[in-house]
Amino acid sequence: xxxxxxxxxxxxxxxxxxxxxxxxxxxxxxxxxxxxxxxxxxxxxxxxxxxxxxxxxxxxxxxxxxxxxxxxxxxxxxxxxxxxxxxxxxxxxxxxxxxxxxxxxxxxxxxxxxxxxxxxxxxxxxxxxxxxxxxxxxxxxxxxxxxxxxxxxxxxxxxxxxxxxxxxxxxxxxxxxxxxxxxxxxxxxxxxxxxxxxxxxxxxxxxxxxxxxxxxxxxxxxxxxxxxxxxxxxxxxxxxxxxxxxxxxxxxxxxxxxxxxxxxxxxxxx
Amino acid sequence: xxxxxxxxxxxxxxxxxxxxxxxxxxxxxxxxxxxxxxxxxxxxxxxxxxxxxxxxxxxxxxxxxxxxxxxxxxxxxxxxxxxxxxxxxxxxxxxxxxxxxxxxxxxxxxxxxxxxxxxxxxxxxxxxxxxxxxxxxxxxxxxxxxxxxxxxxxxxxxxxxxxxxxxxxxxxxxxxxxxxxxxxxxxxxxxxxxxxxxxxxxxxxxxxxxxxxxxxxxxxxxxxx
Numbered sequence: 322x323x324x325x326x327x328x329x330x331x332x333x334x335x336x337x338x339x340x341x342x343x344x345x346x347x348x349x350x351x352x353x354x355x356x357x358x359x360x361x362x363x364x365x366x367x368x369x370x371x372x373x374x375x376x377x378x379x380x381x382x383x384x385x386x387x388x389x390x391x392x393x394x395x396x397x398x399x400x401x402x403x404x405x406x407x408x409x410x411x412x413x414x415x416x417x418x419x420x421x422x423x424x425x426x427x428x429x430x431x432x433x434x435x436x437x438x439x440x441x442x443x444x445x446x447x448x449x450x451x452x453x454x455x456x457x458x459x460x461x462x463x464x465x466x467x468x469x470x471x472x473x474x475x476x477x478x479x480x481x482x483x484x485x486x487x488x489x490x491x492x493x494x495x496x497x498x499x500x501x502x503x504x505x506x507x508x509x510x511x512x513x514x515x516x517x518x519x520x521x522x523x524x525x526x527x528x529x530x531x532x533x534x535x536x537x538x539x540x541x542x543x544x545x546x547x548x549x550x551x552x553x554x555x556x557x558x559x560x561x562x563x564x565x566x567x568x569x570x571x572x573x574x575x576x577x578x579x580x581x582x583x584x585x586x587x588x589x590x591x
Numbered sequence: 592x593x594x595x596x597x598x599x600x601x602x603x604x605x606x607x608x609x610x611x612x613x614x615x616x617x618x619x620x621x622x623x624x625x626x627x628x629x630x631x632x633x634x635x636x637x638x639x640x641x642x643x644x645x646x647x648x649x650x651x652x653x654x655x656x657x658x659x660x661x662x663x664x665x666x667x668x669x670x671x672x673x674x675x676x677x678x679x680x681x682x683x684x685x686x687x688x689x690x691x692x693x694x695x696x697x698x699x700x701x702x703x704x705x706x707x708x709x710x711x712x713x714x715x716x717x718x719x720x721x722x723x724x725x726x727x728x729x730x731x732x733x734x735x736x737x738x739x740x741x742x743x744x745x746x747x748x749x750x751x752x753x754x755x756x757x758x759x760x761x762x763x764x765x766x767x768x769x770x771x772x773x774x775x776x777x778x779x780x781x782x783x784x785x786x787x788x789x790x791x792x793x794x795x796x797x798x799x800x801x802x803x804x805x806x807x808x809x810x811x812x813x814x815x816x
Contacts, residue, residue, distance in 0.1 A: 445721075471720050474738045478719025522756070524717050524736055 323431035326438050327456035327494075329480075331472030333443030335464045336501040339537055339547065341440035342370045343556070344460065346546035347563035349404035353435040356395065359409035360452035361442040362417055368408045371398065372544020382410040385422030391429050400549060405434070415448035427455050445479060454485050458566075459496045460528060465503055465514040470522055473498075477525065497528035499562060504533040505578040516576055529562030531555050532575035599785055602764045605669070605690075606638045610645040613657065626664055638666045639690050643673040654685035711747075718743065718757065725763075739779060748772070754799075758782075762806075771804040772816070786811050 328341045338361075345357035358381060359367035368374040373396045379389035398404035407430075410417065430437050441452035453459060459480050463473040480494045481487055487494070500519055507513040520527055531537075536553035540546065547556040548563075554575055561571045612618040626633040638661055642648060648657070658668045670688035671678065679689055709729035718724060718733060720740030731745035734752045741757035743749050748770050749761045755773035762769030762784035769783050776797055780789050783806045794813060801816040 471738070471740055474720040475740065478722050481716065481719070521754075522736075522738065 323434055324436050324457050325427065325431075325455050326436060326458045326460060327441055327453040328438060328460045328462060329441035329449060329453055329476050330443065330462040330469070331445060331449075331476040332464075332469045335462050335469055336531070336537075337443070337462050338366050338370050338440050339541060340460065340462050340499060340501065340531075340559075341367065341438050342546040343548045343559040344563060344566075345436070345438045346398075346401065346404055347548045347560050348436050348438075348566075349398070349401045350548065350560070351563060351567060352403065354403045354405075354433070355436040355438060356405040356407055356430055356434045357438040357440060358407040358430075359440050360418070360448060361440065362409050362448060363411065363414045364442065365409050365411040367440050368396075368406065369544060370541050371406045371546065373398070373406050373408070374544070377408045380408050380410045381426070382413050382417045384426055385417070385419060391426065391433075400545075415442065415446065415451070418448060418451045420451060420454065423451055424455065445475060449476070450479070450483055453480055453494075454483070456480070456484055456494050457486070459494050460499050461496060461523070461525065462499050462501055463519060463523070464501060465508065465516075465519060467514065470514065470519055474523055477523065496525045497566065498523055498525050499528050499531065501531040502533045503530045503575065505576060509578055516573075527573075528565055529558055530573055530576050531558045531562070600765070603637070606636060606666070607641050607672070608638050608661070608666075609641045609643070610648060610657070611643070613660070623664060626666075630665070634665055635667050636665070637669040640668060640671045640687075641673055642671055642675070642678050645678075649675075649677040649681050651681045651684035654682055654687060658685070709747075712745070717753075720757070728764075745769070760787075761804075767806050767809075769806075772802075774801045775799055776802045776813070781811065783811060 328337050328344065330337050341357050345355045348355040357367065359365055362382060368377055376396050379394040383389040384391055384394050394407060396406040396408065398406060427437065439452045439456065442448040461473045461477060463469050477496055480496060484494050486492065498520065500516060504513055508515045516530055532554050534553055534555035536550050537547055537555050540550060547553055548559045550556045558575055561574065564571050640657065648654065661668050668687065670690045671682045672690040673692050674682055674689060711730040711732055712726035714724060714733045715735060717735040718737040718741040720738045723742040724731065726745035726747065728746045730747035731743055732750045733743065736753040737743060737751055737755050737757045739756045743757065743759045744763045745761050746764045746766060749759045751773040754775040754777055756777045758780040759771050759778055760782040761771045765784050767784040771781055771783065776793065777799055778790065780787055781804050783804065786806060786809065788811050797813050797815065802813050803816055804811060804813050
């Protein structure tokens, strides 16, 4: 049975699109046929992060409106056979996301894919609600700072009250915390919230901690999901998170300052 | 606190008379009989006129007539409910207030001889930011954490078995005996019967400890449990 996963956060700029791209690529690398959908209508970014911006012909809104069929709009990733990108429209806005249309597209995608990753827009309005409505699982992307944590808390509440599972009284959406842009050195200095603080406040299971890493920005700008960069700590952390999502036990890495970081702390930032 | 001293909320019991039944002589007779039975209770008692199902009463003068009629029965007409726009305008002109519709209205009140005990509201899931929970006429028990930006309101007591990080307003309709209990006080605001303390007014020694909060001599008093 296909599984719909929404990547959401409430707050903007915390790494939803990076996470959607990395998670989708990670699931594909593990042998699961996966599609990642951009729900951020009007602020299309996923295609850039996935490096397929020059291959977009039809988009999500075209398919919802019946102007194109699904297979015309799906873009197959050049790096992995299991990975597909479903871009959105840059010229429309979130109101073009009609729930019935989205539902029809989702049902069609479920016939073809094992995992459907929904990259949610920021906010708690129509676009974000539509992105999370059909979800079976949710990945709550949170930065270790108070405003991000509060917005995550809000969106967890919305998942519990406004998702389709909630409306139909079905088992609740299973919610996972993914802490991104984590810098153990700054946590040690008390400048950032620690993993345990965030876990305590949100009281949902922790899927992974993604360290702040230069490789993430580089990956975005070159259009390569960060999991394809084997050198990158962030990439490895995402692969761990994917493994945990699939039910494996993996130790949390990158949550304590490393030796190199210790010297960096002593001699100032390099 | 300044605003709180000038304007304070309070709840009153007000009789509701259905305008439709006023036309009925038998009703008027029955009402007069009841008033005669306990005249002190009804002396100058405030009355709200329920306009549901009534088409006339669109002129201020008509309200004046009704006012006079109720006056004869020692009742004081203070407002209307379920008014149509035209009726509301006329009522306003006649100096009457508009009340929100109540469920059941006067009839339910008459039929309900033994009011059912309000059941304590129990919440077992974390109360997330942006959520508001109101335990109308009862206590509220939360067996999980209450996040910053969440709001608990109860007419009775509030119990939180977990960290209280949001707002908690007990005795919301004026019960000064209501209390707040929590196993970990990190609240943004606590209030009992309109008296409140914001986070920075909470004694630092009480932060993150199990406490109970009560109103003693009109002062919010926090004691460690």
